[in-house]
Amino acid sequence: MVSNPTSGHLKLEVVEAKLKRDTEAVGKMDPFCKLFLREETFITVVKHKAGKKPEWKQTFEIDVKYIGDDLKIECWDYEKIGGDDLIGATKIKVSALCANEGIDDWWPLSFNGKEAGKLRLKSKWQPLIIPAPANPLAIAGVVINSLGELER
DSSP: OEEEEEEEEEEEEEEEEEEOOOOOSSSOOOEEEEEEETTEEEEOOOOTTOTTOOEEEEEEEEEESOTTSEEEEEEEEOOSSSOOEEEEEEEEEHHHHHGGGOOEEEEEEEETTEEEEEEEEEEEEEEEEEOOOSSGGGGGTOEEEETTEEEO
C-alpha cells in the first residue's frame, strides 16, 4: 500500500464558539456555521438562543482532494425575518487540520478586520491509501521479463 498524504478523508467536528461580536440588539443570537471547501458546503444546525457561547459538537465527513486548499468558515446569526447576520469568518489551510493525524484547536473569527470571537474545531485525518502495483515498473509502462530484456 502507498499513502498519498495530499488527499484523503477528514472528520471535522465544529465543537463550540466563544463570540465577542453580538448582532442582536435585543435577545440572544441563534448561531450556526457554514463551511466551504471547493464546491462543497456544510452547515451546522442553528443553536437557538445560544448567544455568544454556542456548542454544536457536529461532525462532518469531508473527502479532501488536496490539503493545500482553503477551508472557509463563516459563523452566522439566524434571523426568522430578513437576512441572516454574519458574526465572523476565518480561512484555514486544510493542511493545518491534518497535522499529527488531527487537531483540537481554536481558530480566530473576524468581521471587517476586527476580532469577532473564536471557533473550536477537532479533526481526524486519514490520508488516501492507494494499493501498490504488483510490479512497480508497470506504472511507467515498462515490464522487465528477464535481465537485459525490456518490454514496452
